[in-house]
Amino acid sequence: MHSSSTSQGDNGLGRWLIYGVLALMALVYLLPLFVMLVTSFKTGTDIRTGSLISLPQEWVTDSWQAAWGTACTGVTCDGIKGYFWNSIKMVVPAVLISTFIGAFNGYVISKWRFKGSDLFFSLMLFGCFLPFQLVLLPMAAMLGKLGLANTTTGLVLVHVIYGVAFTTLFFRNYYINVPDELVKAAKLDGAGFFTIFWAILLPISKPIIMVTIIWQFTSIWNDFLFGVVYSGADSQPITVALNNLVNTSTGVKAYNVDMAAAIIAALPTLLVYFVAGKYFVRGLTAGSVKG
Amino acid sequence: MAKLDLIDIRKTYPKSDLETLKGINISIEPGEFLILVGPSGCGKSTLMNTIAGLEDISSGEIRINDVDVSGLAPKDRDIAMVFQSYALYPNMTVRENMAFGLKIRKTPTTEIDAEIKRVSELLQIDHLLDRKPSQLSGGQQQRVAMGRALARRPKLYLFDEPLSNLDAKLRVEMRTEVKKLHQRLGTTIVYVTHDQIEAMTLADRIAVMKAGEVQQLGSPYEIYNHPTNMFVAGFMGSPSMNFVPITVLENSDGHACTELTGSDGKAQLLALPDKLKTYVGKKLMLGLRPEHISQQLSHHSETDLISAARFNIEILEPTGPETIAQITINDHAVHCRLAPDLSITAGQDLDLMIDVSKASFFDPDSERNILL
Numbered sequence: 001m002h003s004s005s006t007s008q009g010d011n012g013l014g015r016w017l018i019y020g021v022l023a024l025m026a027l028v029y030l031l032p033l034f035v036m037l038v039t040s041f042k043t044g045t046d047i048r049t050g051s052l053i054s055l056p057q058e059w060v061t062d063s064w065q066a067a068w069g070t071a072c073t074g075v076t077c078d079g080i081k082g083y084f085w086n087s088i089k090m091v092v093p094a095v096l097i098s099t100f101i102g103a104f105n106g107y108v109i110s111k112w113r114f115k116g117s118d119l120f121f122s123l124m125l126f127g128c129f130l131p132f133q134l135v136l137l138p139m140a141a142m143l144g145k146l147g148l149a150n151t152t153t154g155l156v157l158v159h160v161i162y163g164v165a166f167t168t169l170f171f172r173n174y175y176i177n178v179p180d181e182l183v184k185a186a187k188l189d190g191a192g193f194f195t196i197f198w199a200i201l202l203p204i205s206k207p208i209i210m211v212t213i214i215w216q217f218t219s220i221w222n223d224f225l226f227g228v229v230y231s232g233a234d235s236q237p238i239t240v241a242l243n244n245l246v247n248t249s250t251g252v253k254a255y256n257v258d259m260a261a262a263i264i265a266a267l268p269t270l271l272v273y274f275v276a277g278k279y280f281v282r283g284l285t286a287g288s289v290k291g
Numbered sequence: 292m293a294k295l296d297l298i299d300i301r302k303t304y305p306k307s308d309l310e311t312l313k314g315i316n317i318s319i320e321p322g323e324f325l326i327l328v329g330p331s332g333c334g335k336s337t338l339m340n341t342i343a344g345l346e347d348i349s350s351g352e353i354r355i356n357d358v359d360v361s362g363l364a365p366k367d368r369d370i371a372m373v374f375q376s377y378a379l380y381p382n383m384t385v386r387e388n389m390a391f392g393l394k395i396r397k398t399p400t401t402e403i404d405a406e407i408k409r410v411s412e413l414l415q416i417d418h419l420l421d422r423k424p425s426q427l428s429g430g431q432q433q434r435v436a437m438g439r440a441l442a443r444r445p446k447l448y449l450f451d452e453p454l455s456n457l458d459a460k461l462r463v464e465m466r467t468e469v470k471k472l473h474q475r476l477g478t479t480i481v482y483v484t485h486d487q488i489e490a491m492t493l494a495d496r497i498a499v500m501k502a503g504e505v506q507q508l509g510s511p512y513e514i515y516n517h518p519t520n521m522f523v524a525g526f527m528g529s530p531s532m533n534f535v536p537i538t539v540l541e542n543s544d545g546h547a548c549t550e551l552t553g554s555d556g557k558a559q560l561l562a563l564p565d566k567l568k569t570y571v572g573k574k575l576m577l578g579l580r581p582e583h584i585s586q587q588l589s590h591h592s593e594t595d596l597i598s599a600a601r602f603n604i605e606i607l608e609p610t611g612p613e614t615i616a617q618i619t620i621n622d623h624a625v626h627c628r629l630a631p632d633l634s635i636t637a638g639q640d641l642d643l644m645i646d647v648s649k650a651s652f653f654d655p656d657s658e659r660n661i662l663l
Contacts, residue, residue, distance in 0.1 A: 181378035184345050189392035189443070190366035199391070203382035 040064060040259040047255055063256035067264060071257050073244040080261050082234075083241030087221060088268075090152050090237055094159035095216045101160065102167020102212060103205060107197050109168070110175040111183050121172060127165030132225045135162070143230060150232025158230055159220045167212050174208040175201060210279030218269045238265045293356045293446035293479050295319040295342070300351035302337060302503075311337050313503040314351070322477040328490040329500035330526070335483045338500075339449050342481060344368050355446055366395075371440035372449040375456060377432045379424040385411075385435050386420040389442045396443070410438045413472075430461045437472070450482040454489065466492060487527045491515065499523045516649060521658040524578050524651055530615060533584075533625040535577045536655065539563065539570040547571065551600060551645075554619040559600045561645060566662060567652065575661070578651035581615065584627035587642050596648040607637050618643075 035052055040063055042056040050057065069079040108114075109121045139158055140149070148154030178201065186196045227237040236244075242265045246258050273280070296319070302312040312334050319325045327335040340346040342353060344365035353361040360368045371392075379388050386407055393403045411417040414434045424432055433453065440448055453469075454462045470493055473480060484490055490497050491511045499506045499514060499522075507519045518524035524532045537549040547563040547570075567575070587599065606617040614629045627643060635641055652661050 179376055179378060181374040181376050182380065184340075184343070184365075185372065185374060185378040185439075186380070186391075187345065187365045188343060188370060188372050189439075190395040191391070192366070195395065200380055200382070 036259045036263055040256050040263060042256050044252065044254065044256065063254065064260045064264075066254070067245070067257045067261035071245055071254070071261065072248045073241045074248060080238055080241045080245060080264060083236055083238045084264065086152065086231075086235055086241075087237040087239075090155045090159070090235075091217060091220050091268075094156045094163065094220050095213055097156070098160045098163035098167050098216055099209060099212045101164050102169075103171045103202065103209070104197065105164065105168040106171025106173075106175050107201055109172045110178075111180065111196075111201070112193070121168075124165050124168045127162075128169060130165075132162075136225075136229055140229065149230070150235060152231075152235045155226065155230050155235065155237070158226050159216075159223070162226075163216050163220065166215065170208055170212050170215070171205070174205065178204070207279050207282050210276045214272055214276055214280055217272050221269050292321040292477060294321050294354075295447060295479060295481070296352070296354040296357070297338075297342070298352040298354065300338065300341060300353065301349045302334075302341060302346070303349050309503075310349075311503050312341070312348070315503075315505055317498055317505065317508060319479060319481065321479055324473050324480045324482065324493060324495045326490045326494035326497045327481065327483045327500055328485065328487060328497055328526070329506075330485060333500040334503040335485075335500050336451060339372075339451055339481065339483050342447075343370050343372055343449055369446045370449060371443055371445040371447075372451060373436045373440050373453045375452040377424070377436040377456075379432055379435055379439070381424055384421050384423055385416065385427070385438075388424070388435060389439045392439065392443045406442050406444075410441045413441070414438050429457055430465065433457060433465055434468075437469075441476075446479070448478055448480045450480060452484055453482075455484070455486070469493060487529065491527065497527075499526060501526075517660070517663060518578070518651060519660050519663055521576065521578070521653050524653070524660075528580060530581050530626045532651070533579045533581065533620075533623070534653075535579065535620050535623050535625060536574060537561075537577045537621065538574050539567050539572065541568065541571045546595075549577070551620050552622075553600075553602045554605070555603060559598075561598045561600065561647065562595055563647060564596060564662075570661070574655055576653040576655045576658075577647075578653060578660075579625070579645070579647070580649070581626040581628045583646045583649055584618075584625065585644050585646075586629050586633055587644055597644055597646045599642060600645055601640055601642050604635060604637055604639055604641050607635070616641075 031053070038053070038055055039047060041059045041061065042050070043058060043060055043062070046057050067079055068081050070077060071079045073080065073083070105124070109117055109124075139161075143149045143154045143158070146154070146157075148157060182200060183196055186200050191199065221237075222239065223237070224239040224243065227240045228243070231237060231240060242261055245261050295317075297315050297317045300312050300315040301310060303310045315338060317325070327338060329335050337346060341348045344360070344363060344367075348361055351361070352359050355368065355370075380391065383391065389407050389410060390403050393406060398406075407420070408417070411420060414437060416431065416434045416438055419427060419431060419435070424435065427435065433456075436453070450469075454465050457465060466489060469482075473493075482489075482493065491514075494511055496508060496510055497514050498508045501522050507514055507523045509517075514523060514527055518527065518532075521534065525534070535551070537551075540548050540550065542548045542560065542562075547565055547567040548560050549563055550558040551561050552558050602618040602620070604616050604618060608615040608617075609631060612631060614631050614633065616627050616629050618625050618627060629635075653659060654661050
């Protein structure tokens with residue numbers, strides 16, 4: 001009796017200790033976001049007089065409006081809203097196209113093996129390990145030849161090409177766990193190459209589609225290097241605009257505007273994760289389709 | 292209903308030195324239930340896949356109703372297959388699963404509906420039509436898989452170990468269902484299994500395969516009672532056939548006989564069929580099924596080919612309807628089937644009756660049945 005009650009007491013204490021440490025870690029982790037949020041709602045004077053983590057004297061949304069519509073990014077002073085839409089125009093097609101191509105590649109590599117398909121897959125995999133810097137110059141030359149330099153279309157193309165290596169890997173690993181008998185049954189039912197993909201494989205791919213969309217959306221939205229190299233003045237994505245906004249110094253540095261712009265730039269990826277995040281873990285862990 | 296002819300089917304996988312199928316010749320009559328049986332890796336599933344067109348053959352011909360289909364795609368062969376894993380489309384309801392093949396073949400909707408009604412009533416799955424496969428039990432999935440095959444009314448049905456994923460009780464139930472279904476519909480069926488009881492109970496004819504070759508093709512009765520070689524004899528039947536090495540002798544009356552030595556070292560004479568007189572002095576392998584060795588049965592008087600012998604019972608395994616006993620003959624463990632109510636204990640000696648009229652005799656080197 002005695003020993004059991006002590007051990008329970010130990011358990012309780014240990015548990016509180018673990019929770020305490022976890023809470024502390026969470027606080028440390030959330031602190032930068034907290035600072036960003038409160039700073040974005042402060043006035044300029046408030047920032048200069050108050051401390052970094054103090055709450056605003058007066059909550060104002062001026063800096064949010066400025067970041068969205070009037071802040072200067074380089075020579076223009078229209079805020080980041082135009083670039084936000086640039087990013088949307090680039091991300092949506094790039095994510096959808098690369099996901100679709102990945103699904104199709106994965107289907108072929110896992111279910112329609114051909115001579116050299118393993119080699120093909122290995123080479124695709126190799127693409128995942130290529131650093132961005134390596135492809136900068138050749139890609140620039142190619143975009144120039146295609147007449148797509150400094151266009152959103154060009155950026156979409158770059159992201160699709162770079163992303164297909166990852167999306168193919170995701171879908172191939174998912175489809176490899178789908179029993180081949182499913183494909184055989186469909187073949188005997190009279191379904192052809194495309195029907196099997198559309199009617200059988202794609203409808204059971206929701207978890208891996210979600211994973212791929214989150215992955216691609218996050219990496220393309222957050223990309224800076226390709227954005228700064230291949231975009232023109234009117235096709236720059238938000239990451240480039242954010243950089244320009246922070247680096248444009250006209251008098252006093254407007255930290256509140258910088259913070260607001262940074263949060264705006266990060267919102268879509270957060271949103272995607274909140275909406276589809278539950279599929280992320282599920283899609284990465286679950287693979288096999290049990291009939 | 293269709294006739295299927297497999298003519299000298301050969302198959303070698305790329306990057307392999309060994310032939311997986313070494314010239315298979317089987318003719319299957321319309322409405323016949325043929326079972327391919329054999330151990331893992333004997334090529335039975337490969338053969339089935341080649342019939343379906345899911346795998347190419349290296350040479351030979353596959354004829355359905357006298358038309359060579361070996362160059363055709365699976366969908367053009369008009370074959371339906373039931374898989375071991377059922378392979379139901381997980382995203383579709385039972386109804387959609389069954390309608391899928393019909394829709395692809397552009398069957399009118401009213402006809403599809405009628406067909407699904409017919410098949411689902413036949414298989415008693417009409418209350419499950421709107422469920423997804425994941426909401427069904429193993430046995431129900433099995434029925435749906437058969438329903439999907441039946442709905443298309445193909446020329447030929449292939450069953451690839453369809454019952455092996457079911458638990459023992461359900462397997463026996465579904466076995467009866469399959470048999471009933473075949474008797475009712477009279478369809479041509481090729482059925483792969485490694486379960487020799489399934490093979491015996493279901494088949495019109497059985498093809499026993501080993502290492503890419505058909506060892507014997509015949510009715511269950513022929514396969515069981517007249518196996519062509521020791522592999523077939525040992526594969527079919529449970530407990531399997533006992534093999535006892537013997538030397539053929541001639542007794543004073545001029546009849547063939549042999550000596551059986553028990554665990555106590557005493558030799559007892561066993562009468563052999565006179566057909567074996569040409570083998571006097573030679574060594575043979577005697578194949579005795581467990582049921583050919585039993586306790587003394589009063590209504591079986593001792594005839595020429597039924598000999599009495601006394602052996603020490605070493606192990607008793609009661610199964611309920613019968614008791615399997617192990618004895619030793621000529622240094623080989625031998626199983627016999629005894630009546631369950633016999634009052635004996637292990638270690639006792641017992642008078643047994645050995646019936647060699649149904650025994651098989653094999654050449655110990657070639658392992659072939661010498662009496663066929």
